Amino acid sequence: MVDNITADTTTAVDSSPLFLSTGISLAQVSACVWATPEPDKELVEKYEGLKAVFFKRLINAWEKAQSSIQPMVESISSEGQAKEYFEEIKKSQRLQSAIKILSGLASDLEPVVNNARMALLGAYGHYLRPYVGEHLDKAITNIKPVLDTVLPHEG
Numbered sequence: 780m781v782d783n784i785t786a787d788t789t790t791a792v793d794s795s796p797l798f799l800s801t802g803i804s805l806a807q808v809s810a811c812v813w814a815t816p817e818p819d820k821e822l823v824e825k826y827e828g829l830k831a832v833f834f835k836r837l838i839n840a841w842e843k844a845q846s847s848i849q850p851m852v853e854s855i856s857s858e859g860q861a862k863e864y865f866e867e868i869k870k871s872q873r874l875q876s877a878i879k880i881l882s883g884l885a886s887d888l889e890p891v892v893n894n895a896r897m898a899l900l901g902a903y904g905h906y907l908r909p910y911v912g913e914h915l916d917k918a919i920t921n922i923k924p925v926l927d928t929v930l931p932h933e934g
Contacts, residue, residue: 818900835932
């Protein structure tokens with residue numbers, strides 16, 4: 780039975796940074812214990828280049844989708860109801876606080892994510908790249924023309 784357990788939302792919200800910082804600390808300690816080889820500089824540069832192109836593709840697709848949907852929304856809504864609704868959502872305190880929390884979490888987790896990424900790149904470079912690196916490179920090279928057609932990275 781769950782009768783005797785009471786959940787206070789303010790206590791849960793106040794203690795969430797404590798749980799987050801504890802989790803981050805444990806992740807950092809466990810990452811320090813597990814020693815991984817350093818990734819090659821060439822591999823990191825290649826990864827960063829592919830990641831940048833990928834994000835350009837996503838941003839370009841988002842902008843195209845946004846520009847194609849906006850006229851439809853404006854034509855469907857009578858007297859700009861959709862626009863008013865979106866403006867109301869933007870002014871919402873809940874949305875603003877959620878954005879602040881998420882941006883804070885992102886900035887707190889950035890070093891952990893970067894360390895994990897470098898550890899994974901190092902492990903891939905040391906253990907897997909000699910066996911699958913050439914095949915993966917060919918696959919990426921072969922899929923680029925398709926992606927350039929479907930999801931171009933330049934507008």
